[in-house]
Amino acid sequence: MEQLDFASLKRRRDLRIILPVFLVSIIACIDRVNVAYAKLTMTQDLPWITPEVFGMGAGIFFIGYLLFEIPGSLVAAKFSATKWIARIMFTWGLVCVGMAFITTEFQFFLCRFLLGASEASLYPVIYSVLFPRWFTAGERSRATSLMLTSLLLSNIIGAPIAGVLLETSFFGMHGWQELFILEAVPALAFAVFFFFCVKDRPDQVSWLSDAEKEYLTGQFQQEQARMQARKKYTVLQAFHDPKVLKLCLIYFLWVVGFWGFYFWMPTVLKELSGLSTSLLGGAIAIPMTAALVVQLIISKTATMTGDKVWHVAGALFVGAVGLGFSPFASSLGMALFLVCLSAIGIHAAMGVWWTIPTTFLTGPAAAGSIALINSCGNLGGWVGPNMMAWVKTTTGSFDIGYYIMGAFMLASGLLVLTVKYKFNGQVRDDADPAAAEKNAAPAVEA
Numbered sequence: 001m002e003q004l005d006f007a008s009l010k011r012r013r014d015l016r017i018i019l020p021v022f023l024v025s026i027i028a029c030i031d032r033v034n035v036a037y038a039k040l041t042m043t044q045d046l047p048w049i050t051p052e053v054f055g056m057g058a059g060i061f062f063i064g065y066l067l068f069e070i071p072g073s074l075v076a077a078k079f080s081a082t083k084w085i086a087r088i089m090f091t092w093g094l095v096c097v098g099m100a101f102i103t104t105e106f107q108f109f110l111c112r113f114l115l116g117a118s119e120a121s122l123y124p125v126i127y128s129v130l131f132p133r134w135f136t137a138g139e140r141s142r143a144t145s146l147m148l149t150s151l152l153l154s155n156i157i158g159a160p161i162a163g164v165l166l167e168t169s170f171f172g173m174h175g176w177q178e179l180f181i182l183e184a185v186p187a188l189a190f191a192v193f194f195f196f197c198v199k200d201r202p203d204q205v206s207w208l209s210d211a212e213k214e215y216l217t218g219q220f221q222q223e224q225a226r227m228q229a230r231k232k233y234t235v236l237q238a239f240h241d242p243k244v245l246k247l248c249l250i251y252f253l254w255v256v257g258f259w260g261f262y263f264w265m266p267t268v269l270k271e272l273s274g275l276s277t278s279l280l281g282g283a284i285a286i287p288m289t290a291a292l293v294v295q296l297i298i299s300k301t302a303t304m305t306g307d308k309v310w311h312v313a314g315a316l317f318v319g320a321v322g323l324g325f326s327p328f329a330s331s332l333g334m335a336l337f338l339v340c341l342s343a344i345g346i347h348a349a350m351g352v353w354w355t356i357p358t359t360f361l362t363g364p365a366a367a368g369s370i371a372l373i374n375s376c377g378n379l380g381g382w383v384g385p386n387m388m389a390w391v392k393t394t395t396g397s398f399d400i401g402y403y404i405m406g407a408f409m410l411a412s413g414l415l416v417l418t419v420k421y422k423f424n425g426q427v428r429d430d431a432d433p434a435a436a437e438k439n440a441a442p443a444v445e446a
Helices: 006-045 051-078 081-099 105-119 122-134 140-165 175-197 210-230 235-239 242-273 277-305 309-324 332-347 363-395 399-416 433-439
Strands: 421-423 426-428
Touching: 006 051, 006 081, 006 105, 006 122, 006 140, 006 175, 006 242, 006 277, 051 081, 051 105, 051 122, 051 242, 051 363, 081 105, 081 122, 081 175, 122 140, 122 210, 122 363, 140 175, 140 277, 140 332, 242 277, 242 309, 242 332, 242 363, 242 399, 277 309, 277 332, 309 332, 309 399, 363 399
Parallel strands: none
Antiparallel strands: 421 426
């Protein structure tokens, strides 16, 4: 048998699989969150966008996501992950263009709903359908974490760009209109590239040798066989499995803080600092860069130790501190420090988190269950922004909303400590140090 060059194989998969998916995720996140920056000026032209209307519009995105997440994941699992991802990109690009021409509340709500419906199932398809065919169980923490650095880079890149676009007018349109249109173009263009150039399986590409194709396909089949030998889940069985339902609750609590933080952070920082939109975009890049560094560190240490539970829970506890103490910020410097802690908490362990379901689920059950977990999280994405809008309207400040988000993040972290999972075929319970030491298995990731 041909001797495999694993370093070369790793580089080529990074370039041909992780990089394109990474770019898809950057574009998706920019188009999903740009409404938070557009709000800084669009309320001047559309005065009907009150805090309640904005909160509903920000959150209704996730209702579209919730309704179409599971069906989309099952379609992709049965047919083609890459073609489905390309379809997702193209349709959300069209909807994002439509956002530039809204004039009524109904149009705002409709476009946000359709944006969520268009993007629904993107990440579950990546986690549960595409990556398992290209990366072994031990490699997926690294692959997923690298891909999810896109969530932070999208803000590091997108916030300054949004700040500049909001203060310029190239085509006689308002800055917020140009923001939606110009940030939709990459989605439309890259969808075409992804459709033709990224493949579902190793046996479909020409840039692998026959031995490399055989190795990757064999690793995938062996992993599936091992998990199905322990318990073969149907989609319906997975949906009411206690482990899956616990992960749903954990992610719901997590995402209430995640999106409550994201959609209102620019507004809160602008009120506190008085910075122009362009300078504000640059300031927001600081905490996102800090969270990116921590995310890369966590990805590496989780791979080296094989631990998932403490990496995820520890990050959530940091986020709980950042969110819970945000009302005490009395200066821009203190606010940015707490935003750094919040960003680290909600982002840093996301890559490790999404490798947990695939330690005991395979095939359509994995795709459907990850979609269910993500859907429950996206329900939190509806609750978080609307809760913050309600708190602002009712009390005149965001303080109580930050306390609630911090409490939810804390509860999520505590629940993570009860999670058990399979690692190299052995039960891991990292909340029990003795059990973790006894059951520790060497990481299989390079």
